[in-house]
Amino acid sequence: MLDAHHHLWNLSAVEYPWLNAKDQKRFFGDPSPIQRDYLIDEFRHDAEKQEVVGSVHIQVGAKNPLDEAIWVHSVSQENPDWPMVQVAFCDLTAPSLSDDIEKYLSIPTVRGVRQIIGRAPEEDNETGTNDLLKSDALLAGLKLIGSKGLSFDLQLIPELIPATCEILQDVPNTKVALCHAGSPHDRSVSGLKDFSRSIAGLANLKNVTCKLSGLGMFDHNWTPKSITPIVDTCLNQFGENRCMFGSNFPVDSLYSNYSKLVKSYKDIIPDDCHLSVFYSVAKHFYFDKV
Template structure:
């Protein structure tokens, strides 16, 4: 597929954008985005992936609510772990339970009727193997009925230019016996696994899905296409490799895909030096090669759109982001759109 090279050209002015790094969004820059009406405002949305945190800058429930109240019909959201609110003491393996406690305390219906953090996805160290079970029990107790699963981030690349993920210590982690044992504990407890890794590692997800067929797995951020560092110079080849990986993973019926998360590591455009944020038409056109593959390979029943806020707020507003997704999906049937924008997330995370 021929990709529009102009979208990958870094600014010739100032320092290069450090893709893969989280920056505080610029309200001044976002204010330059052209005003847009909400596209298809009656389409119900479950935002399948967002964060709340105090570091590297404050983005708490009030900040998230301000973004969500953008005119779209957001009914519920799924909080995904990001290292916030950990306990300061106690057994190391139990300290991430503090994040579930923190989010459960902030969860609930907003003034606009949005069930914030209807589902909570926390962190547990799956390298504990079967010994992860008491950790999961603590999460479930702390989640007040909202705890749904674990995100285990194994994004790893040998290049020092690529920012590896929290648990990405080495290649092939999702194939390791201990992690597979931990994954089986998730399945036994009817919990889910969010898999966040890079497009070069998608075969690891396929291997895990085959090894633990009873586990529901969702690939984060469109399968993690990398478009910066050593991957910036051969975008067409990287796209082909990513697409092949998505096709293989999608053959596993127990794997879903979160569509989105393309701003930071995908390096889809230089959001730190662009004169103004692109509109939803341009974003839909820019992202459509990736969105189209995900939607076609997984189908509406196993796709769910995500905001990935506040990370993707570095590049666009909440209203324009969801407008872009809606414009991309406008040719799908109403039933398919209702699945991709909410129904699939409800089914995956048991939010029915």
């Protein structure tokens, strides 16, 4: 198995404002239980029990994203028996984008970048996160990273999918990984129907691959039954060759342990899709260099 979406943090090595903020609720709930170091040994302790053999680290809100990328690379170098690549933060609308990309390209473990378009309606309204879609520079930035061989990790909410599809259809050569299955935050019957309709737009773009990850952030009491409609929708629309598993640990450790998470997904996903979803898709997307 490969885990295509997880985080690590060392609070003494890299500064993370949100991990240092106290008494501040986030869109996924109360972060206080994970406002501590989460290092590779703890992650591997859980992951290796589930036969995970490598992973993809995703940026997680460092004050200085380059510091984070350099630290993650050092962790990878210090653990040669654990293949780990990373997705770093990059502001695709920044005037310094070309220089920023060159810095990341000098770090061998960097395979892609992420700039969050949407987290959750309430938090987005407060922070203006989804204003990114209004920037004319976003399209140019997506084209540039694709031309440099970097992928884009796309995090957004279903309401933003139509506008995002209009942009992504113009960057067919940039690989895109949809984080957290598009973050379906409305788990009502009507909400899931809306999610299914909206995500079809992304599924129609052949450069987009879907991550089955982070589903506990909007359903803290989730069960295999409660997430099955989401997983089934993604598999039906993207197909097994464009879906990959990610734990979103340690964030999703707030609502589950690693073994329950993996077992639930394995029970939901048909056996003949396991090799693709739990290994091959992530290997091809993040680890194989063309």
